[in-house]
Amino acid sequence: MSFLVLENIKKSFGQVQVVKDFNMAIEKGEFVSFLGPSGCGKTTVLRMIAGFEAPSDGTVVINGKNQNRLKTNQRNIGMVFQAYALFPNMNVFDNVAFGLKVAGKPKSEIETRVKEMLELIHLEHLADRYPYQLSGGQQQRVALARALAPKPQVLLLDEPLSALDAKIRVSLREEIRQIQSRLGITTVFVTHDQEEALSISDRIVVMNAGRADQIGTPSEIYNRPATRFVASFVGTLNIIEAAVVDPAANTIKVGENVVKLREPVGALKGGDKLSIALRPEAGSLSDNAKGDTSLTGKVTSSHFLGSVIRTKIDVGGNQISFDMFNAPDAVMPQAGETVTLRFNASDFLIVRE
Amino acid sequence: MKTSKILAWIAIAIGLIYFFVPLIGTFEFSLRMRRGEYSLDAYQSVFSDMQFRETFGFSMLMALFTIIFGMLLVVPTAYWVRLRLPQMRPVVEFITLMPLVIPAIVIVFGYLRLYNSSSWLPFTGSTQGTNALLVLSYITLSLPYMYRSVDTAMRAIDVRTLTEAAEILGAKWPTIMFRCIFPNVMSGVLSGAFITFAIVMGEFTMAALLNRPAFGPYLQLVGANKAYEPSALAIIAFAVTWLSMGLIQLVSRFSKLAPSRP
Numbered sequence: 210m211s212f213l214v215l216e217n218i219k220k221s222f223g224q225v226q227v228v229k230d231f232n233m234a235i236e237k238g239e240f241v242s243f244l245g246p247s248g249c250g251k252t253t254v255l256r257m258i259a260g261f262e263a264p265s266d267g268t269v270v271i272n273g274k275n276q277n278r279l280k281t282n283q284r285n286i287g288m289v290f291q292a293y294a295l296f297p298n299m300n301v302f303d304n305v306a307f308g309l310k311v312a313g314k315p316k317s318e319i320e321t322r323v324k325e326m327l328e329l330i331h332l333e334h335l336a337d338r339y340p341y342q343l344s345g346g347q348q349q350r351v352a353l354a355r356a357l358a359p360k361p362q363v364l365l366l367d368e369p370l371s372a373l374d375a376k377i378r379v380s381l382r383e384e385i386r387q388i389q390s391r392l393g394i395t396t397v398f399v400t401h402d403q404e405e406a407l408s409i410s411d412r413i414v415v416m417n418a419g420r421a422d423q424i425g426t427p428s429e430i431y432n433r434p435a436t437r438f439v440a441s442f443v444g445t446l447n448i449i450e451a452a453v454v455d456p457a458a459n460t461i462k463v464g465e466n467v468v469k470l471r472e473p474v475g476a477l478k479g480g481d482k483l484s485i486a487l488r489p490e491a492g493s494l495s496d497n498a499k500g501d502t503s504l505t506g507k508v509t510s511s512h513f514l515g516s517v518i519r520t521k522i523d524v525g526g527n528q529i530s531f532d533m534f535n536a537p538d539a540v541m542p543q544a545g546e547t548v549t550l551r552f553n554a555s556d557f558l559i560v561r562e
Numbered sequence: 563m564k565t566s567k568i569l570a571w572i573a574i575a576i577g578l579i580y581f582f583v584p585l586i587g588t589f590e591f592s593l594r595m596r597r598g599e600y601s602l603d604a605y606q607s608v609f610s611d612m613q614f615r616e617t618f619g620f621s622m623l624m625a626l627f628t629i630i631f632g633m634l635l636v637v638p639t640a641y642w643v644r645l646r647l648p649q650m651r652p653v654v655e656f657i658t659l660m661p662l663v664i665p666a667i668v669i670v671f672g673y674l675r676l677y678n679s680s681s682w683l684p685f686t687g688s689t690q691g692t693n694a695l696l697v698l699s700y701i702t703l704s705l706p707y708m709y710r711s712v713d714t715a716m717r718a719i720d721v722r723t724l725t726e727a728a729e730i731l732g733a734k735w736p737t738i739m740f741r742c743i744f745p746n747v748m749s750g751v752l753s754g755a756f757i758t759f760a761i762v763m764g765e766f767t768m769a770a771l772l773n774r775p776a777f778g779p780y781l782q783l784v785g786a787n788k789a790y791e792p793s794a795l796a797i798i799a800f801a802v803t804w805l806s807m808g809l810i811q812l813v814s815r816f817s818k819l820a821p822s823r824p
Contacts, residue, residue, distance in 0.1 A: 259726075259730055261726055261729075280729075281726070281729045281730050282729050282730070282731075282732045282733060282734060283732075284730075285732075286730055287730070288726075288730045290723050290726070290727060292720055292723050294720065294723040294724055294726070294727035295727075296727070296741075296742055297719060297746050298742075298746050298748075307728070307731050307733075308731035308732055311731055311732040311733045311737060355727075355731070356730075359731065359732065
């Protein structure tokens with residue numbers, strides 16, 4: 210049986226249902242991210258695991274034990290908050306020791322464990338400092354050490370990197386993942402940042418309007434989005450409006466281009482409209498590029514973005530964004546130029562609602 | 563210098579003269595007890611008066627009780643309103659402002675009617691009971707200041723997240739309250755405490771009508787019967803108030819408990 214199980218979880222605030230029949234099974238030691246826009250219910254699910262909110266229906270099971278009747282302080286869960294939430298009246302040592310003191314651990318054990326935790330986050334030299342004497346990144350590392358000190362069965366991370374600047378965010382997320390892997394602690398991470406979720410998760414739950422639209426590995430989520438919402442939220446997908454030409458041959462028409470899809474169009478008939486998705490990094494503009502299919506269109510704009518050149522191509526009224534890596538011999542397409550984008554038919558995804 | 567700046571300085575000068583001239587006059591008069599020369603005789607007379615010491619001590623004791631019980635009422639209330647009952651904020655704000663609107667004499671007559679010796683809760687039937695009633699009435703009087711100073715201190719820390727952080731680390735309510743919340747609103751608690759102290763030390767109506775030997779009625783008694791001592795007492799009362807205000811400033815300036823914020 211999975212270590213953390215969320216069964217048919219529902220949550221309503223008054224008339225508004227913010228979580229609708231949420232199901233998820235997380236294995237021991239797994240790092241799972243809840244990804245979604247503000248108001249999609251991801252934090253509410255996290256708060257129900259923590260016990261800050263009671264589910265309107267459904268059960269939260271950790272290590273085979275139903276948590277619904279347990280109070281927050283009885284669940285043995287660690288949590289890191291977006292706003293750090295360090296106790297301002299306590300120094301770093303006392304903050305990390307708080308959970309252990311509350312649990313009534315002996316003084317020697319507390320000292321050993323706190324030192325161990327401070328070494329883990331490389332802040333042993335700041336044990337006497339107060340939170341206001343630390344930078345945002347340091348405060349969040351202390352918050353992580355404080356959450357881990359009592360050896361919780363699950364670690365919850367509620368957008369812990371949102372308040373930090375870009376550089377610290379990247380280094381801290383790598384550090385969090387490293388610590389999590391080393392300790393093997395089951396972790397649930399809430400974020401609205403797709404890059405964060407894609408880079409550190411074993412699995413991602415993409416949430417939309419209180420439901421899990423898709424649960425999968427970062428690669429599955431990025432390369433095989435299950436719904437239009439997932440496709441539009443994760444990465445920058447081109448959504449192209451097309452029409453079915455021959456359902457038996459799986460051919461569709463985009464502008465004047467007839468393209469053969471790898472994926473079956475299903476029950477659609479000839480002339481029916483459908484949406485297909487294409488990643489900006491799929492394909493090439495080079496004449497001798499490999500690829501079994503192509504789209505021809507007119508360049509509307511081209512921008513140099515450092516490592517990437519982003520070109521917008523108009524194909525039958527669809528604005529397709531195309532990214533190519535910057536290379537010394539790369540030629541920037543000019544606006545008004547007619548170009549042919551070559552790619553594999555398997556790069557096309559049929560977008561389902 | 564611009565005309566507006568000159569006018570501003572004139573306004574400040576008028577304000578300062580209006581405030582300080584009577585005070586300087588009072589202070590100067592308090593030094594004239596000995597004919598033909600300045601002396602501290604009036605202060606000596608006041609400090610050697612047994613009644614001064616008794617009433618001052620009594621008021622200080624009452625102020626101490628008022629601060630302790632007032633804070634035990636106000637801190638959990640402000641905390642609860644912030645955490646669980648934000649919709650009750652306007653109601654609580656209104657209640658805490660009532661003592662500013664209702665005159666003290668009306669409140670004390672209400673108390674005497676409700677808690678007299680023949681009522682169901684005869685506070686005034688005994689000395690200790692009357693003292694307790696006096697403390698309760700002082701808590702009422704200082705409620706607007708105490709509540710606001712504590713509430714402002716709570717606004718500076720993220721009460722909800724701190725509570726949740728403590729809770730998930732296994733803490734129960736008494737631990738959360740006394741180890742995580744109280745120490746972090748201490749600057750507000752102390753500000754409220756000093757202002758309460760200043761109010762209680764100078765309060766007259768409640769103490770006089772409840773017939774308790776407090777410092778306020780003593781000031782009035784001395785004022786009616788002596789010449790120089792009332793001036794010395796006025797200066798002492800001012801000094802007590804200023805000391806309290808200075809301590810409020812000191813507490814808020816040197817409070818190192820800055821909130822941990824992103």
